[in-house]
Amino acid sequence: MDGLAGRIDSTKSYVWDLENKPNIRPSAETVSKLAAALDTTIAVLLGERTVEDADEADKVFFRNYQALKPDTKKQIRRILDALKEENGN
């Protein structure tokens, strides 16, 4: 707790308050320092997103990846769109 207090330029008792008082309203500056110190985002700290969501950028992994021909790329996109449509129904 001491370490965290130091990293957000605050005191140990304020960190205790942050952890234990549901109605506490820290300043935007404090929240942003906290996010940096805890290696997370402001949205996660404010409970707007879970860590899982925050990480949910589009991703793709290939096996034995080689440069794809433009046709193959288009075809993959088309298949994915069809799968999404199936999902929606």
Add this chain to the structure above:
Amino acid sequence: MTPTQAAIQLTKLWRDNRPESRPVYPVDCRFIAEGLGIKVHGDDSLGDEFEAALILEADLKAILYNDNIREEGRKNFSIAHELGHFSLHRNQGDFHCSMDDLNEMQPHPKGIEQEANAFAATLLMPADDFRDTLALRTPTLEVVSELASRYDTTLTATAYRILELSKVSPVAVVRVRRNQVIGWSRSEGMRKTGFWLEKQQSIPDSALCMDRGGQVVDSELWLKPGYAGRWELTQSAVWMPYYDQTLVLLSARSAELKDEWCDPEEYSPDPFAS
């Protein structure tokens, strides 16, 4: 979590939740994927340069594979490989990209590809069952072929699994195309035999007996003179036309102590013995 631990978790999931009518093996990675909310789709309209991919987008989780891959075993391995990326790498930020920035796509670092392969091998061929089924038999391609149909895997992947799981037995796999070595690997125990091949080393026809069941061959075909006399080699091989290559499996045992694996250093002639 290591690739092995992650794979064991999913194997358990399959063992405990599979439909009652299904045997434990082969492990059905399509079923596992669907259980994790991942669509599995094979498509035969894709170019040969595409093997398989895991796609994670906000409204779709999917494994897409090329249905033109000839062997079911290879499709299974590809799907299991992508499940490995899902289990191990989906929350690591630095090396994946989205479908839209494919042009800047770099090949994945080797490390994560190897992890996904280790994951796939463990998921499809769990060590405990694999060892029990292999039992104390001398590994030959006939045995490999039996294991491959149990797990629905390719001969090559299954042969490599034998190497991994043979800590002490001296075993080696060699892949040969037009009389040239294109790849080889050996188990820990095989080090003792001094077995070593150079890249693209040429292999004479006489060394490529095409016998699945295996036969004892002249050790000097594969081992250096200082070692050949001390080891008996059983060789089996099979021609794989799809890949235009021959898969060779070598299994060694000490010529002095026929029944047991032993360390040749311990049995070198003792000049002081009478």
